[in-house]
Amino acid sequence: MDLFEQANQDRMARSAPLAARMRPRTLDEYVGQQHIVGPGRLLRRAIEADQLSSVIFYGPPGTGKTTLARVIANTTRAHFIAINAVLAGVKDIREAIEEAQSRAKQYGQRTILFVDEVHRFNKAQQDALLPWVENGTVIFIGATTENPYFEVNKALVSRSRIFQLAPLTKDDLRAIVQQTLTDPERGYGGLNITIDDDALEHLIEVANGDARAVLNALELAVETTGTGKSEIGDWGLETGDAQRSQSPIANLQSPNLHFPTLHITLAIAEESIQRRAVLYDKEGDYHFDTISAFIKSLRGSDPDAALYWMAKMVYAGESPRFIFRRMLIFASEDVGMADPNAIQVVNACAQAFEQVGMPEGRFHLATAALYLATAKKSNTAFAFFDALEQVGKEADSGVPNHLKDANRDKEGFGHGEGYLYPHAYRDHWVAQQYLPTSLQGKVFYQPSDQGYEAAIRVDVARRREAQLAAMLDAEEERGEILTHSPNDPARERWLQRTISGAGERLARVRDRVLDAARILNHSTVLDLKAGAGLLTWEAVRRAPEGGVYALARNRRDADALRQLAERLPQVERPVIMEGKIEELPLFLALQTGGAPPLAPRNSQLLRFDAIVGHNALIDEADKGAVCRLLTELLAPGGVISLAERVPRHTQRLYALIDRRHLAADVVERWQQAEEAIYADAADPLVNWDEHDLRAAFNAAGLTVAVQSETEETATPITAAMIERWFTPASGGRPAYIDRLAARLTNTEIAEIKNLFERQLSGQSVPWQSRTLFLTAFFNDRRPS
Numbered sequence: 001m002d003l004f005e006q007a008n009q010d011r012m013a014r015s016a017p018l019a020a021r022m023r024p025r026t027l028d029e030y031v032g033q034q035h036i037v038g039p040g041r042l043l044r045r046a047i048e049a050d051q052l053s054s055v056i057f058y059g060p061p062g063t064g065k066t067t068l069a070r071v072i073a074n075t076t077r078a079h080f081i082a083i084n085a086v087l088a089g090v091k092d093i094r095e096a097i098e099e100a101q102s103r104a105k106q107y108g109q110r111t112i113l114f115v116d117e118v119h120r121f122n123k124a125q126q127d128a129l130l131p132w133v134e135n136g137t138v139i140f141i142g143a144t145t146e147n148p149y150f151e152v153n154k155a156l157v158s159r160s161r162i163f164q165l166a167p168l169t170k171d172d173l174r175a176i177v178q179q180t181l182t183d184p185e186r187g188y189g190g191l192n193i194t195i196d197d198d199a200l201e202h203l204i205e206v207a208n209g210d211a212r213a214v215l216n217a218l219e220l221a222v223e224t225t226g227t228g229k230s231e232i233g234d235w236g237l238e239t240g241d242a243q244r245s246q247s248p249i250a251n252l253q254s255p256n257l258h259f260p261t262l263h264i265t266l267a268i269a270e271e272s273i274q275r276r277a278v279l280y281d282k283e284g285d286y287h288f289d290t291i292s293a294f295i296k297s298l299r300g301s302d303p304d305a306a307l308y309w310m311a312k313m314v315y316a317g318e319s320p321r322f323i324f325r326r327m328l329i330f331a332s333e334d335v336g337m338a339d340p341n342a343i344q345v346v347n348a349c350a351q352a353f354e355q356v357g358m359p360e361g362r363f364h365l366a367t368a369a370l371y372l373a374t375a376k377k378s379n380t381a382f383a384f385f386d387a388l389e390q391v392g393k394e395a396d397s398g399v400p401n402h403l404k405d406a407n408r409d410k411e412g413f414g415h416g417e418g419y420l421y422p423h424a425y426r427d428h429w430v431a432q433q434y435l436p437t438s439l440q441g442k443v444f445y446q447p448s449d450q451g452y453e454a455a456i457r458v459d460v461a462r463r464r465e466a467q468l469a470a471m472l473d474a475e476e477e478r479g480e481i482l483t484h485s486p487n488d489p490a491r492e493r494w495l496q497r498t499i500s501g502a503g504e505r506l507a508r509v510r511d512r513v514l515d516a517a518r519i520l521n522h523s524t525v526l527d528l529k530a531g532a533g534l535l536t537w538e539a540v541r542r543a544p545e546g547g548v549y550a551l552a553r554n555r556r557d558a559d560a561l562r563q564l565a566e567r568l569p570q571v572e573r574p575v576i577m578e579g580k581i582e583e584l585p586l587f588l589a590l591q592t593g594g595a596p597p598l599a600p601r602n603s604q605l606l607r608f609d610a611i612v613g614h615n616a617l618i619d620e621a622d623k624g625a626v627c628r629l630l631t632e633l634l635a636p637g638g639v640i641s642l643a644e645r646v647p648r649h650t651q652r653l654y655a656l657i658d659r660r661h662l663a664a665d666v667v668e669r670w671q672q673a674e675e676a677i678y679a680d681a682a683d684p685l686v687n688w689d690e691h692d693l694r695a696a697f698n699a700a701g702l703t704v705a706v707q708s709e710t711e712e713t714a715t716p717i718t719a720a721m722i723e724r725w726f727t728p729a730s731g732g733r734p735a736y737i738d739r740l741a742a743r744l745t746n747t748e749i750a751e752i753k754n755l756f757e758r759q760l761s762g763q764s765v766p767w768q769s770r771t772l773f774l775t776a777f778f779n780d781r782r783p784s
Contacts, residue, residue, distance in 0.1 A: 026071060177214060199264050294310055527574075650769050
């Protein structure tokens with residue numbers, strides 16, 4: 001280096017911006033980031049010991065990333081090469097690697113390669129650097145304002161330590177300003193500068209953790225205060241000095257300089273840094289972090305925070321169209337069905353913005369954000385993604401036949417046959433299969449209790465509750481008497497949906513039973529056989545100020561009811577009991593702390609204004625004892641309202657089959673075998689009729705009203721159902737095949753099964769059943 005070049009470098013150093021002149025040269029001059037360079041910290045120890053490995057410095061602008069690299073350059077005995085990723089390419093990387101290899105070979109010297117703004121390197125450039133970092137040819141130091149885990153080659157990240165630098169604190173910035181004002185060599189120590197406290201606070205506040213910003217503002221404040229031509233003379237600059245100087249601070253060490261006090265006021269500080277430095281970039285972490293904070297504030301229904309984060313984005317120059325796009329997504333994702341108008345409001349605001357533009361368009365941004373922040377929230381639209389996941393997991397079972405397009409293949413394949421047109425039914429709804437057969441009972445959408453969904457959830461729940469009991473009813477009606485089978489996974493699928501019209505029928509049964517019970521807001525209600533909750537949940541709705549007690553007959557039903565009840569506030573939940581009817585007095589006494597079982601009627605034993613049940617007494621062995629117990633549990637003026645299917649009058653299977661191809665004696669013995677099922681005097685399921693139930697309640701002292709209805713419903717017969725009928729029972733109630741075996745040979749039974757499979761499998765058949773609707777009450781009250 002010759003004298004001219006040295007003089008040029010000295011001149012450039014003196015005229016460099018203040019932020020560049022004040023860049024720390026050692027760790028002792030370095031301000032801030034004590035969490036990584038404080039005494040005893042790993043990075044400080046590595047720098048002082050000159051044992052640095054590859055590192056990446058990540059943080060906002062002005063926090064000291066490049067400065068820290070320069071400190072390392074001034075400290076290390078290794079050769080230091082610095083390149084900027086904005087200006088450098090693969091050629092520069094190769095030259096740096098060649099120089100590193102040469103120094104290692106000739107002098108045994110290590111090389112540190114510093115890449116500023118390393119995130120600006122594309123994948124090919126980062127890949128070109130990777131092998132030399134991996135084999136130790138260079139020690140890599142990268143500096144980036146972007147998250148290295150997203151913007152830097154994963155292999156490069158895995159071979160480097162990541163040090164995250166935080167925005168400088170106010171105390172850090174205050175120390176940097178003080179250091180500048182007292183440094184006579186690189187700063188303003190040679191000037192008599194006073195800065196008001198409020199002016200200093202303004203510079204620090206608006207710099208927002210950025211050392212470069214506060215130094216730039218300080219430099220502007222100093223160099224624009226008292227720099228006019230006449231004022232140069234006042235400062236005592238000789239003519240030669242004035243000609244050599246570009247500013248009053250260019251030759252601070254000149255012996256001819258005699259500076260008066262330079263006073264920086266708040267007004268000067270405000271002119272020097274008028275706009276706050278907002279940490280925001282449209283493609284980096286601050287962009288994603290800020291929009292995340294905005295969305296989470298909307299989701300949390302905090303309009304103040306939502307406006308703040310949106311203002312920060314607008315202030316930093318974010319595209320309003322991007323903000324509207326995110327609000328449109330939010331309107332469906334997080335508000336959704338709780339307020340279906342949200343999507344319309346946001347869309348209208350977005351369209352209005354396109355017509356108005358900025359700055360008035362900010363009113364439309366604010367309107368949309370405030371509407372979303374204050375709207376009711378529901379994320380039930382995620383149900384669609386559950387459906388997508390299901391589609392990816394389930395084998396395609398095809399479209400159910402009745403849902404297929406009937407316009408093309410109705411004649412040849414029967415497509416569309418059996419479809420029930422909802423508009424032809426009451427309330428424009430009819431229960432039928434809409435999901436594929438393999439997904440019967442799958443539920444994706446659960447309405448929330450917010451906004452519009454709160455209004456529709458009752459209707460959705462009532463329809464599902466009707467369908468909820470459909471399988472249980474179907475299983476009892478077609479399975480209890482004829483089959484004995486282990487737990488069937490399909491049964492659980494039925495807990496929300498049925499493929500037949502049983503849902504609509506059970507909805508009518510539910511309403512009829514509860515209407516007859518005359519439940520008031522403050523009534524206490526006992527559901528004798530809660531099952532899937534057909535009566536329980538509607539009773540909860542009808543008696544919000546009373547209390548509902550539900551008796552589940554097994555652990556599975558009890559657990560399911562308790563799980564559903566958890567969605568309600570504690571005080572509104574029904575009391576779930578598990579056991580038999582005869583155990584009710586004990587359960588109730590334990591629940592209420594009242595009198596012992598079967599206490600006198602004037603005792604404190606809980607009694608009910610309404611006792612309801614669906615198929616609650618159907619299989620009770622001693623119906624007389626049960627009726628007496630229910631009378632004890634009935635409050636004065638109370639009503640017992642039951643809907644009981646009469647198994648004795650259920651559909652006969654032989655009547656569904658064309659029997660003409662069987663021998664007459666086989667048909668006769670078949671019919672006798674099946675009729676014997678319903679004539680068994682020892683079987684509590686079939687050994688009773690309408691008059692028996694009426695007599696039992698009359699004997700208990702109640703007045704009884706009974707209506708008997710015979711109904712025929714379309715019922716699908718599946719291959720699995722037929723298989724259960726013709727599978728011998730392993731214990732408990734005999735199966736249908738066991739009943740036939742009493743009068744038919746194995747060959748004859750096989751022939752009959754074959755008829756079932758050929759004539760019934762996959763078909764919908766008319767199924768007859770009889771139901772008793774019974775109300776019982778004390779003589780002093782008769783339901784109107």
